[in-house]
Amino acid sequence: MLFETLKSIGELHKEPMDTVQRRLDSLSKPLGSLGRLEDIVRKLAGITGEIYPCVDKKAIVIMCSDNGVVEEGVSSCPKDVTSKVTRNFFRGITGINAFAKHTGSDIVVVDIGVDDDIDCEGLVKRKIRKGTWNIAKGPAMTRDEAIKAIEVGISVVGELAKKGVNLLGTGEMGIGNTTTSSAVSTVLTNSKAEDMVGRGAGLSDEALRKKISIVKKAIEVNSPDLNDPVDVLSKVGGFDIAGLAGCFIGASAYRIPILIDGFISATAALVAVRMEPKVQNFIFPSHGSAEPGSKKVLEALGFEPMLNLKMRVGEGTGAALAFHIFDCAVSVYRNMGTFEDAYIDKYMPQV
Structure with a gap:
């Protein structure tokens, strides 16, 4: 596929x-x-x-997955927050629920790798397995798993295309995914880890230094190939990043405009564009994430953010906020x- x-x-x-x-x-x-x-x-x-053009049927795809690198202490949040927030999407109490309600958008929650058995009505169950392996010790996933995860994103977008969705946003939920995104983007932009790694959910200075060292170690241990984005994704990425990369590819194939949210989805977009440069034509930026690597990734994609509100919530909130701009553009x-x-x-x- x-x-x-x-x-x-x-x-x-x-x-x-x-x-x-x-x-x-x-x-x-x-x-x-x-x-x-x-x-x-x-x-x-x-x-x-x-x-x-019309943008009256909007949806935000949220890829949810756990990351084995959390065992290295790279996040201030415990691992089970991934599962809890995934469930909370269906309780309607998360940030993206509020944003989506205000913009008249649907949210599509995909379990692509949560380390839990979640059975919420409406959950799209596409679990590759229960979380990736620890990138500080070896590859996050096999190459076949990376491709399978990308194909999940393509198929989810294909299903939304059949329902007439004409504007897409991207979001994610996965404790530890700013670490995996930092590793992937460090390689793909040929940058220093220090320039790409941020505080994520609110790390202290000491914890930030440790996170940087873990990203460096992951790249050293796995030796991802800069010229092979699937290799980079499989070695130091996550199922959520791979699924979102598939969303960007799928949106391009189905000719649906699609928005980046923040750092994680921007990294996924960069993976997709490195696989097929024409994908860039179908993507729009939304906001400039407060994560330091976000700016470099957007620059690598050739984008400037539409908004700069110093947000770093994730979940697709920046993309949903930018939906208002699209409504205004089409209306005028x-x-x-x-x-x-x-x-x-x-x-x-x-x-």
């Missing part, structure tokens, strides 16, 4: 983008004055092929009058 899906990813539709640009230029405003809102609408047209494009409608001469900048 993975390699066939990668081969199916096309380019952006140029003609609808040109048509959208002509309409944007005809609206009763200074040329280009809506800034990145114009970029959003034009790219939406390129993705969907629609001159009047559809509803703003043209110069002709406004009975005024077309705006001409002064020289």
